[in-house]
Amino acid sequence: GAGVSQSPRYKVAKRGQDVALRCDPISGHVSLFWYQQALGQGPEFLTYFQNEAQLDKSGLPSDRFFAERPEGSVSTLKIQRTQQEDSAVYLCASSLMASGAKETQYFGPGTRLLVL
Amino acid sequence: SQQGEEDPQALSIQEGENATMNCSYKTSINNLQWYRQNSGRGLVHLILIRSNEREKHSGRLRVTLDTSKKSSSLLITASRAADTASYFCATGPSGTASKLTFGTGTRLQVTL
Numbered sequence: 001g002a003g004v005s006q007s008p009r010y011k012v013a014k015r016g017q018d019v020a021l022r023c024d025p026i027s028g029h030v031s032l033f034w035y036q037q038a039l040g041q042g043p044e045f046l047t048y049f050q051n052e053a054q055l056d057k058s059g060l061p062s063d064r065f066f067a068e069r070p071e072g073s074v075s076t077l078k079i080q081r082t083q084q085e086d087s088a089v090y091l092c093a094s095s096l097m098a099s100g101a102k103e104t105q106y107f108g109p110g111t112r113l114l115v116l
Numbered sequence: 117s118q119q120g121e122e123d124p125q126a127l128s129i130q131e132g133e134n135a136t137m138n139c140s141y142k143t144s145i146n147n148l149q150w151y152r153q154n155s156g157r158g159l160v161h162l163i164l165i166r167s168n169e170r171e172k173h174s175g176r177l178r179v180t181l182d183t184s185k186k187s188s189s190l191l192i193t194a195s196r197a198a199d200t201a202s203y204f205c206a207t208g209p210s211g212t213a214s215k216l217t218f219g220t221g222t223r224l225q226v227t228l
Binding site: 035043055058059102105108109112 | 146147149151158160164204208209214215216217218220221
C-alpha cells in the first residue's frame with residue numbers, strides 16, 4: 001500500500017510569503033504528526049492530530065504556524081509571513097492508533113522549505 | 117528541544133564490521149524507537165523497545181535499553197554499504213503526552 005506522501009517536495013518562498021504544505025497519511029491512520037527538521041539536527045515536534053482533532057500544538061514555534069486536518073485524513077501545515085529561520089525540512093508522520101507517541105510512526109519524504 | 121543525545125556524532129567503518137551507536141535521554145519514557153534517515157529522505161522506523169524490555173532483535177539489528185541509566189544502544193552487525201545513513205533515537209514519553217522527542221543523530225558511513 002501507499003505510504004505517507006507530502007507535497008510539494010521542495011518549496012522556495014520569498015520572505016513574507018505564505019506557504020501551505022500538504023500531507024497525505026496512510027489510509028486509516030488515526031494519528032498524524034508534523035515535525036520540523038533543521039539541517040544537521042533531529043526532527044522536532046510541531047503538532048499532533050487524532051482524527052480531525054488537534055490535541056497538541058505545543059511545538060508550533062509561533063502564531064504564524066497553523067495546521068489543520070478537517071476531515072481526519074489529509075493535513076495542511078500553513079506558515080504565514082515566512083521568515084528565513086523557517087527554512088527547514090517539514091516532515092509528516094502517521095500512526096495507526098490513537099496512542100500518540102506509544103507506537104511506530106511512518107514518515108513521509110518531507111517538504112524542504114527554503115525562505116530567501 | 118532535543119531530548120536525546122547520540123554518541124558518536126559520526127562513525128566510519130568498513131563493510132562487514134559491526135557498528136554501535138548510543139543514545140542517552142533525560143526523562144521517563146514509555147518506549148524508545150530507532151529510525152534511519154538516508155540523505156534527503158524521510159525517516160524509516162527500525163525498531164521500538166518498550167520501557168519494560170531490556171533487549172530486542174530485528175534481523176541484523178540489536179537494541180538494548182537501560183532505564184536506570186537512561187540509555188539505549190543500537191548495534192548493526194555485519195554492516196553493508198547500504199547501511200550508510202543517519203540514525204536517530206526517539207523517546208515516547210510516559211503518561212499521555214503525544215510527541216516523540218528525537219536525538220541529534222549519528223551519521224554512519226560504511227565503506228567498501
